[in-house]
Amino acid sequence: MVGVAVLQARTNSSRLPGKVLLPVRGVPMAVLAAKRAANTGRQVIVATSTEWSDDALAATLKEYGLNCFRGSLENALERIVDALAEYSEETVVFRLTADNVFPDGGLLDELETEFLTQGLEYLCCNGEPSGLPYGMSVEVTRLAHLREAACQSVDDHDKEHVTPYVIRKFGRRYSEKYKSLKQGHLRCTVDCLDDYLLVQQVFSDVLEPMKISSLELVSKLEGAPFQPRGDRPTPRLVFGTAQLGSEYGIANKTGQPDWKAAQGLLKTAIANGVMYIDTARAYGNSEAVIGQSLRHGWEGRARIITKLSLLQTCPEDAIASVVHAFVDASIFQSCASRGVRK
Incomplete structure (x- = not known):
């Protein structure tokens, strides 16, 4: 493996404030997301802000021995680029977020192999195009492209969501390795209290939450509260x-x-x-x-x-x-x- 993962985390979420510090099997969600991403040996940097509201998060990350970088709250693109200041242009970068705890090192390793063997400049997985639940979100690109985006982007949307400039330049390419699973109608992100309670339920009987594979977690979503009852959504109703x-x-x-x-x-x-x-x-x-x-x-x-x-x-x-x-x-x-x- 050659790439580094950067996990975005902040505590001032508008819909569920402080969610990244909420415990899942006794572990703060941001810590669980980072440890899972690193469970095959990959380096993970948690990028949070310099605001006082993230002081407790930074202290928690330090307690768990995680690499934490602090930068701009509003400009997440700048924060990620600054966190990787010492890395070379060709560095493969994974972008993750702390409200998605399902992705693990195994998934990142597979995406890295696909990214490199196919000579891609941007790759992602999430939702129906990838056959995986909404919340199995991973983006892969080169650090050079993120640095270019940071220099060229003037739109607040680009700065907040990090990769729009890269996607406009190279196109949005989804990994289709698991498309046949047809699990894109399911949901595993944590955006509100009901989402958090769902994740709690999924992990409730997991003995090793940092090691269980992403696909094993996905298999536990079927039949959970507020998950679709069929495999085809009904947007026309x-x-x-x-x-x-x-x-x-x-x-x-x-x-x-x-x-x-x-x-x-x-x-x-x-x-x-x-x-x-x-x-x-x-x-x-x-x-x-x-x-x-x-x-x-x-x-x-x-x-x-x-x-x-x-x-x-x-x-x-x-x-x-x-x-x-x-x-x-x-x-x-x-x-x-x-x-x-x-």
Whole structure:
């Protein structure tokens, strides 16, 4: 093996703050991710920020004997390049993140072999194109390309996500070694509390969490909470929520579901690939139920489509500015019900 792995980690995650310090089998998640990446002998550098919010993370990494570099919080690209200042241009670099604990040294070794034997400049694995769950995320490139990206990138998105410049230059190439497994519909990243509880469950009976292979962990995802029930997602379905906000439907014999049932329905739909949730001001308290159910990390996993109120109190002869005011009020009420600012 010739490459070095850089694991990005920070504690100020907006959806699950401090998640990289949460324990999995008694080991902080960032430590577990780093130790697993290094379990075949590869050098791993954990790159975090110089902000005070990451002081505890840096101290924890030191306690576990891990190599920690501290740099810019917002410019992750610069942080990684600075962490590798002493390495040569041709160094093979693996980019990992601390909220993905499934990748291990064996997977990195396989990707390195593919990267080198095929003479590639960029390679990744993650999700359906690779046949592996979302969260088995690894990117491989040359340090020279990252240094060029750091010099040329002016967009904040490029600086935060590290590799967009490289991908635009060389294309996005997915490893397809495990495509036949067809496990890309599953999820193993940690973005919210439900994700963390899932990872806890997967590792709960693992005796050697730093040594178990990635594929063994993947096999434990089937049937876990909020994992898809089929092997094909359903992105073309829209989940209607009129009944979540009222006793809607002529065939409805059970009435309006309680909040717990509504939350389960919404999360199950999203986990199975539904990308759009339909609601309206006229659907009782449906908007509020959706907002409450999808807090803490689920908000961005589906788009919410709502409709204006019936504007029944708007005068029929109202001038345009008055109609606009009623429309604005309806939109404001929808946002307030869902707990969003805009």
